[in-house]
Amino acid sequence: MAGITLENVGKTYAGDVAAVADVNLEINDGEFVVLVGPSGCGKSTLLRMVAGLETITEGRVTIGARVVNNLEPADRDIAMVFQNYALYPHMTVRQNLSYGLKNRRMPRDEITRRVDEAAGILEIGEYLDRKPRALSGGQRQRVAMGRAIVREPAAFLFDEPLSNLDAKLRVSMRGEIRSLQKRLGTTSVYVTHDQLEAMTLADRLVVLRGGRIEQIGAPIEVYRRPVSTFVAGFIGSPAMNLLPGTLQGGQLHVGGQSFAVEVAGNEKVEVGIRPEDLRPAKSGEPGLAVSLAYVEALGAQQLGHFRVDGHPLVAAFPPDQLVHDRMSLAFDRTILHLFSAETGKRLN
Amino acid sequence: MQTKRTIFRNLWLPYLLVAPQLAITLIFFLWPAGQAVWQSFLREDAFGLKTTFIGLGNYERLLDNPEYLNSLKVTAVFSISTATLAIVLALVLALAVDRMLRSARVYTTLLVWPYAVAPAIAGVLWWFIFNPTIGILPYLLDRVGYDWNHSLIKRDAMILVIIAAAWKQVSYNFLFFVAGLQAIPASMREAAAIDGAGPFKRFWSITLPLLSPTTFFLLVVNVVYTMFDTFPVIDAVTSGGPAQATNILVYKVYRDGFVGLNLGSSAAQSVILMAIVISLTVIQFRYIERRVTY
Amino acid sequence: MVENQRWLNILAHLVLIAGVLVVAFPVYIAFIASTHEPSAFVSGVVPLLPGSNAANSYADVLTGGVSSQMSVPISLMLKNSMIMALSIAIGKIVISILSAFAIVYFRFPFRQAAFWMIFITLMLPVEVRIVPTFQVISNLGMLNSYAGLSIPLIASATATFLFRQVFLTIPDELMEAARIDGAGPLKFFKDILLPLSRTNIAALFVILFIYGWNQYIWPILVTTDDKYQTIVAGIKRMADVVDSEPLWNYIMATSVLAMLPPVVVVIMMQRLFVKGLVETEK
Numbered sequence: 037m038a039g040i041t042l043e044n045v046g047k048t049y050a051g052d053v054a055a056v057a058d059v060n061l062e063i064n065d066g067e068f069v070v071l072v073g074p075s076g077c078g079k080s081t082l083l084r085m086v087a088g089l090e091t092i093t094e095g096r097v098t099i100g101a102r103v104v105n106n107l108e109p110a111d112r113d114i115a116m117v118f119q120n121y122a123l124y125p126h127m128t129v130r131q132n133l134s135y136g137l138k139n140r141r142m143p144r145d146e147i148t149r150r151v152d153e154a155a156g157i158l159e160i161g162e163y164l165d166r167k168p169r170a171l172s173g174g175q176r177q178r179v180a181m182g183r184a185i186v187r188e189p190a191a192f193l194f195d196e197p198l199s200n201l202d203a204k205l206r207v208s209m210r211g212e213i214r215s216l217q218k219r220l221g222t223t224s225v226y227v228t229h230d231q232l233e234a235m236t237l238a239d240r241l242v243v244l245r246g247g248r249i250e251q252i253g254a255p256i257e258v259y260r261r262p263v264s265t266f267v268a269g270f271i272g273s274p275a276m277n278l279l280p281g282t283l284q285g286g287q288l289h290v291g292g293q294s295f296a297v298e299v300a301g302n303e304k305v306e307v308g309i310r311p312e313d314l315r316p317a318k319s320g321e322p323g324l325a326v327s328l329a330y331v332e333a334l335g336a337q338q339l340g341h342f343r344v345d346g347h348p349l350v351a352a353f354p355p356d357q358l359v360h361d362r363m364s365l366a367f368d369r370t371i372l373h374l375f376s377a378e379t380g381k382r383l384n
Numbered sequence: 385m386q387t388k389r390t391i392f393r394n395l396w397l398p399y400l401l402v403a404p405q406l407a408i409t410l411i412f413f414l415w416p417a418g419q420a421v422w423q424s425f426l427r428e429d430a431f432g433l434k435t436t437f438i439g440l441g442n443y444e445r446l447l448d449n450p451e452y453l454n455s456l457k458v459t460a461v462f463s464i465s466t467a468t469l470a471i472v473l474a475l476v477l478a479l480a481v482d483r484m485l486r487s488a489r490v491y492t493t494l495l496v497w498p499y500a501v502a503p504a505i506a507g508v509l510w511w512f513i514f515n516p517t518i519g520i521l522p523y524l525l526d527r528v529g530y531d532w533n534h535s536l537i538k539r540d541a542m543i544l545v546i547i548a549a550a551w552k553q554v555s556y557n558f559l560f561f562v563a564g565l566q567a568i569p570a571s572m573r574e575a576a577a578i579d580g581a582g583p584f585k586r587f588w589s590i591t592l593p594l595l596s597p598t599t600f601f602l603l604v605v606n607v608v609y610t611m612f613d614t615f616p617v618i619d620a621v622t623s624g625g626p627a628q629a630t631n632i633l634v635y636k637v638y639r640d641g642f643v644g645l646n647l648g649s650s651a652a653q654s655v656i657l658m659a660i661v662i663s664l665t666v667i668q669f670r671y672i673e674r675r676v677t678y
Numbered sequence: 679m680v681e682n683q684r685w686l687n688i689l690a691h692l693v694l695i696a697g698v699l700v701v702a703f704p705v706y707i708a709f710i711a712s713t714h715e716p717s718a719f720v721s722g723v724v725p726l727l728p729g730s731n732a733a734n735s736y737a738d739v740l741t742g743g744v745s746s747q748m749s750v751p752i753s754l755m756l757k758n759s760m761i762m763a764l765s766i767a768i769g770k771i772v773i774s775i776l777s778a779f780a781i782v783y784f785r786f787p788f789r790q791a792a793f794w795m796i797f798i799t800l801m802l803p804v805e806v807r808i809v810p811t812f813q814v815i816s817n818l819g820m821l822n823s824y825a826g827l828s829i830p831l832i833a834s835a836t837a838t839f840l841f842r843q844v845f846l847t848i849p850d851e852l853m854e855a856a857r858i859d860g861a862g863p864l865k866f867f868k869d870i871l872l873p874l875s876r877t878n879i880a881a882l883f884v885i886l887f888i889y890g891w892n893q894y895i896w897p898i899l900v901t902t903d904d905k906y907q908t909i910v911a912g913i914k915r916m917a918d919v920v921d922s923e924p925l926w927n928y929i930m931a932t933s934v935l936a937m938l939p940p941v942v943v944v945i946m947m948q949r950l951f952v953k954g955l956v957e958t959e960k
Contacts, residue, residue, distance in 0.1 A: 090390045110860035122851035126873040135869070136859030183855075238877050391785050392863040402792050404773040405833060411818075412830040413799045414812035434789045462887070477895045480690035487691075493948055494698045499939035499955075501705075502892035502910045505933050508917060509704035512711065512724075512930065520707060523723040551704070559952060583686055612805045614896035620914050629734065641809035650809050659734035661751040664825045665801050 038100030038113070038190040039065045040086060040223060046094030047081055047247075055081045056247045059095070063225065068217050070238035074270070078247035079227045080195055081364045086225060087193050088112050092384070100190055110139070117185035119196040121176045123168040129155075129179050147186075154185040156214070174205050181213070185220070194226040198233065210236060217280060231271050235259070243267050261373075265380040268308045274339060274350045277314075279324075280377065281307040288374070291324040291344055299374055299384050302374050306380070308373030311339065314351035314365045323364035324349070331359050345373040407425070419657065423594035423651035424672035451628060452636070452653070459611060459632040462546060471599065474557030478586070481558075482565045492562065499555040503613060508621030510548035514540075534622065538629035543620045544632050548621060549614045556601050556609075557676040564598035565591070597671075604668045611660065631658055679939050694747050705936070705937070708715050709721060719926040736933040752932055755909040759891055760939070762827045762908055765888030767883050769832035775875070779839035779867055783853065822903040831896060837882055843957075844872065881954030882917035884947050888940045894937040909936040 040063040047056040057076040063069050071079040084090040087098055088109035088242050097104050104112045115136075125130050130151055137147045156159040158178040168176055177197065186190050197213070198206045214237055216222050228234050234241055235255045243250045244259065245265075251263045255271075262268035268276040280288030283305045288297045290307045317323030326342035326349055332356065342349045351365055374383040417614060427438045446452045446529050481488050492533060498506070514534060522532035534540040576586045615634050618624060624631035624639060630641070637657060643651030706712060714729035742751025780786075781793055781820030804811060847890060848871070855868045872879075899913040907915075915937060916929050944951050 075756060084390075087858065089857070109854070109858045114858070116855070116858050118855060120763075120849055120850040120851055122855040124855075124870060126870075126876075135856075139865065148728035183859075285820065344727075385783075386846055387785055388783055389851060390854050390857070392783055392857075392866075394784065394863060395786075397863060398780040398784035398786045398789070401784075402777040405777040405796060405838065406792060408773065409799050412811055412814060413802050413807070414795070415832060416807045416814050419800050419810035419813065420807055433905070473697070480693040480697075483687060484694070491694045491698065493945060495694075495701055496951075497810045497944050498701055498890075499951075500888050500944040501937050502894060502940075504910050504914060505892040505936055506704075506953040508913055508929065508933055509708050511706055511917075512926065513707055515722065515724075518719050518724050518926075520726070521723050534950070545717050551701070554701070556955070559955060561957060583683065597941060606840070611805045617803050617893065618909075618919070621894070637806070638808055642812075654806055654809065658802060661803060661806060662801045664887045 039067075040191055040225065040346040041098040042082075042086075042095065042262055043098075044083065044095035045082070047085060047090060050059070052246055053058075056085070057094075059249055060251065061242060061249065063223060065223055066221045068214075068224045068226065068237060068239045069242060070234040070240075071229055071230060071242045071244060072231060072234035072238075073250075075229055079229075079244050082244070082245075083193055083195055083225055083227045084165060086135075086191075087116050088110075089145065090321045095102035110136075113190040114193055115189040115191075116193040116195065117180045117197040118123040119199050121168070121180040121200075122173070123176060123179055123183075125168055128167055128170070129160065129182075132168070133164075133182050135189055136183065146319045146325075150186045150188070151182075154158050154182040157185065158182050159197075173201050173210065177201060177205075177209055178320070185216075189222070190200060191223040191225065194224065196228055197226075198228075199230075206233075213237065217344075220304070220345050227349060232273060235271070236368045240250050241271075243270060262308070263382050265306055265308070268375070272310060273314055274311050274352070276308045276310050276373065277349050278306045278308050279347055279349070281305050281343065283285040283374070288372075293322055295369055297369070297384065301383070304374040304377035305383065308375060309367050310371075310373075310379070311350045313367050315347075315353070315367070316357065317364040317366035318320060321366050324329070326351075326363055326365055328359060328361045328363070368373055388616065399459050400550070400567050405543065420651045420654040420658070421435045423647055424655045425648075426651075427648045438648075441549055443656075445650055446649060451631075452627055453650045455631050455633055455636045458628070458630060459614075462549075462614075462630070462632055464611045465542075465546045465611040466549045466553065467603060469546060469559050470553040471602055473550070474554045475561050475595075475599075476601075477558050478561030478565055481562055492559075495558055496555045498552050499559075501552060503549070503552060504616035504617065506552045507545075507548050507617040510544060511621045514544050532625075536626055538626060541626055545614070545621055545636070546616055549610060549617050553606060553609055553619075557606065560602055561595065561599055564595050568594050588674075596671075601668075601671060604664060604671065608664050608668075611657075611664075635661075681906045703932075705861065708717065708930040708933050711926050712928075714927050716925050724909055724926075726815045728782075728804075731927065736755045736935070739928050739931045741937070749807075750846070750907055751911075752909060752912075752935055755907050755912045756935065758824075758827075758906055759908040759936075761824055761911065762893065763825065763890035763939075764892075765828035765889050766831050767886035769828060769839050770834040770886050771879055771882060773832060774837035775841045775879070778838050778845055781838075782842055782845040783863065783866075784856065796833070796835050796838050800863070806897065807888070808899070814828055815900060820900070822906050823900055826900045827906065827908070828890070829899055831890070834886075837886070840878065840882060840957055841875065844875050848874060854912045855948075863875050877953070878957065880947075881950045881957060883954075884943055884951045885954040885958055887943060936946065 040110055042061040045059040046054065048054050059082060063189065072080060073079050081090055086091050088107060092105050097192050099114065100157065106185060109243055124135065127135065133154060134147045134149045137150065140244055156174050158181055162181060163171060168179065171179065180197065188341050192263060198209055201209060226237060233290060238255050240252060240253050242252050242260050245266050249265050251258055258267060258271050262271060265278060268278065280291055281288055283299060286296055286300065287294050288307070324344050326344045329341040329343060332339040332341070336355065337352050338355055338357065338359070340351045340353060342351065353359065372384070375381060393617060417509045424442050425437055425439055426435045427441060428435045443602045446594055480663070481491050485490060513519050514521050515534065515536065525532045534544045572590055573586055576590050581589060612634055615638070618630055622630045624635050633653065635658065637650050637653045640653065642647045708727060710725055710728055712735050713732035714725055718725055718729060739752040741753065777796060781789060783879060788873050815821060815830060817827050841896045853866060856870055861869060890908055892912050893908070897908040898914070901907055909932065913929065916932060917924050
């Protein structure tokens with residue numbers, strides 16, 4: 037068991053291409069941290085640097101008490117679960133699980149004990165003598181997890197482990213990974229581009245953009261107070277609406293309304309409103325005048341796709357709400373998100 | 385050039401791993417090839433005592449030498465005839481096998497094994513069959529009034545080496561045509577059948593055009609085969625004779641080098657042959673690149 | 679099958695049967711010849727039906743009882759051919775798989791150069807550079823040795839490319855997982871790469887064994903001592919008798935024996951053989 041510390045970590049490829057820059061992150065012992073961001077944001081590179089599969093060109097990575105920059109992956113006391121599982125196709129499940137232990141010259145009965153225990157936890161006991169080829173996607177995923185568990189490492193590293201599964205299996209495996217990690221209490225770093233997966237799994241989210249950390253925080257914190265339009269657009273589904281507005285002497289002008297906000301300054305802004313924070317205005321209540329494009333009925337809720345002053349706007353309604361071609365939509369002015377139009381940074 | 389995303393970091397191990405291959409390449413391929421180039425610019429006197437640098441002299445002499453020009457012509461005739469014969473026969477057999485369902489495997493087995501027969505043995509077998517005094521085929525030809533004698537008649541010798549060389553190559557071409565035919569989607573032929581095309585029309589308008597990449601590939605491979613790998617056939621059957629009638633380029637390199645001991649000329653011929661192989665290899669690789677992008 | 683036209687199917691069968699017969703014809707004649715007494719060839723035409731001398735012909739050639747035309751028994755030549763074919767096949771596979779491993783899984787100075795050097799061997803068949811290569815062998819004192827017979831032929835661009843191709847299709851993550859599991863390069867090679875390339879190795883072996891067995895000009899040049907004579911090269915010497923009629927039954931018995939090992943390999947391992955043939959041409 038150990039924490040992981042990243043200090044000013046960066047990765048520069050030949051030709052001065054910075055894939056990761058200036059990452060500072062302290063992961064506590066037993067914590068589940070999710071690195072999330074769109075493809076190309078450097079999240080996988082960062083994880084692979086922790087694993088030792090990419091060289092660390094700047095900064096320092098510490099696992100437990102040791103700086104691991106120059107250690108081989110095998111010596112870092114970590115285990116990794118890959119997107120395509122990376123099971124050895126010619127070995128049985130049992131051989132797959134025990135390969136790493138054998139290489140460590142662990143006594144045979146200890147290997148058997150650990151493999152059987154992991155197989156019990158993951159309910160793959162009956163497949164131990166099969167080859168990966170003969171397993172379903174979900175079963176392979178469990179074997180890949182098993183290979184990580186038997187090592188009893190200081191940390192688990194997950195590289196988009198659920199991406200190759202179908203939607204339904206993904207949801208159930210997500211739950212299993214979460215409960216397994218809670219049960220074992222092993223520090224975990226998990227990479228995904230799926231914000232829903234990130235939200236549901238993480239103790240803490242790390243949102244990455246262009247190789248840099250954009251925001252770190254508990255999922256609900258990041259959801260409630262995204263630090264930038266980028267995070268606002270990335271976390272939450274459907275994505276937060278962003279409408280252009282103007283800030284002038286404490287007054288915000290947006291969508292034909294003006295009202296006082298507790299932010300000083302005069303500048304152009306982006307006003308963020310979550311779809312779930314929009315509702316039809318009561319008669320006489322001020323609101324955004326919107327025209328309907330189409331409605332998506334999702335069962336538990338319905339999404340109204342509107343346009344306001346030529347900008348798209350999405351609102352999430354209860355399923356029984358009547359949606360009209362022309363409506364006025366109200367929102368709670370106290371949970372507005374204000375971002376600078378110039379820098380994209382949060383203002384309130 | 386492609387490698388893995390992650391690589392092993394080890395200073396000396398990769399060198400150790402490529403060392404055997406590179407050592408053999410250097411000692412037995414590059415060094416002799418370099419020697420050949422160097423020797424092709426030299427001329428040794430009859431006793432091998434004195435060598436003089438004569439630049440392109442050996443090449444000039446070669447291109448003026450009627451024997452060499454004859455060898456070029458013989459090689460062309462031999463190559464093209466053998467390749468054509470082996471390709472056409474293989475295509476006919478492959479088309480026939482492609483119609484078979486249950487018996488395809490048996491026929492394939494019975495047709496592919498000559499690939500394993502050494503060219504030298506293939507030569508000896510046909511040489512025996514065509515033996516002018518006791519061979520079975522000259523005996524039959526004699527009945528229809530043809531007096532076969534490949535040790536005297538140039539054309540007979542050429543026909544004999546072509547048959548022996550093609551006999552062995554048919555099996556190889558056959559396998560590639562069978563694979564090529566299997567790769568043609570049945571739906572295409574079915575569509576043509578619905579459009580009212582009969583079996584022969586379907587062959588000309590669908591099958592043959594779709595097989596053209598395979599055919600082109602085999603043409604290059606067959607030309608390489610006839611130019612270089614048929615050396616043993618020539619050596620075992622005709623030794624280049626009669627009167628140079630089957631003295632193909634590779635055989636001439638060997639004869640002039642080992643029997644005639646004309647090292648400079650032999651080296652110059654080697655260099656010309658290398659140029660030919662290199663261009664054929666380039667053609668083959670460009671073709672493969674194109675096939676990949678299909 | 680688009681439709682079942684009876685006459686086309688019959689024609690196809692006829693074509694195939696004719697093909698099979700033509701292909702088998704020379705070997706049939708050779709086998710028949712090997713079963714007769716030498717006297718059967720003195721006059722007229724070769725016999726077309728089996729004779730009764732088969733046992734004697736084969737026993738004689740195998741034990742060397744025809745010393746007038748052969749200084750060593752065929753059994754020794756068969757052994758030499760086997761040594762040469764196995765050395766070439768195994769040698770080519772070993773050095774090619776090692777260099778492909780280095781080229782794919784390591785990055786080192788001169789990697790590109792090494793790759794191109796190996797590539798060049800593709801363009802220099804032994805027939806083309808035969809005289810200077812012979813001089814090299816002779817200078818190294820490798821004439822009349824098994825090493826001289828096999829080592830100069832074991833560089834292989836084709837096999838190296840094939841293994842490179844195979845390795846490139848193996849997912850990167852497998853190597854990464856192995857590294858995390860504590861496997862160094864050699865352990866990874868032994869535990870993961872070798873087992874995963876097993877069928878490619880077998881297919882390649884079939885092709886290379888045939889290649890090695892069928893070598894002709896090289897053994898003729900490199901071996902002057904009959905002790906190292908291989909069977910394919912030896913036949914030519916048997917047939918090249920100057921002042922007497924060749925002993926056809928012995929020559930043909932030898933031919934049949936020389937064909938047997940590679941032909942059996944092809945027939946027994948047809949699937950691997952086809953795989954190997956198609957792969958090496960990629």
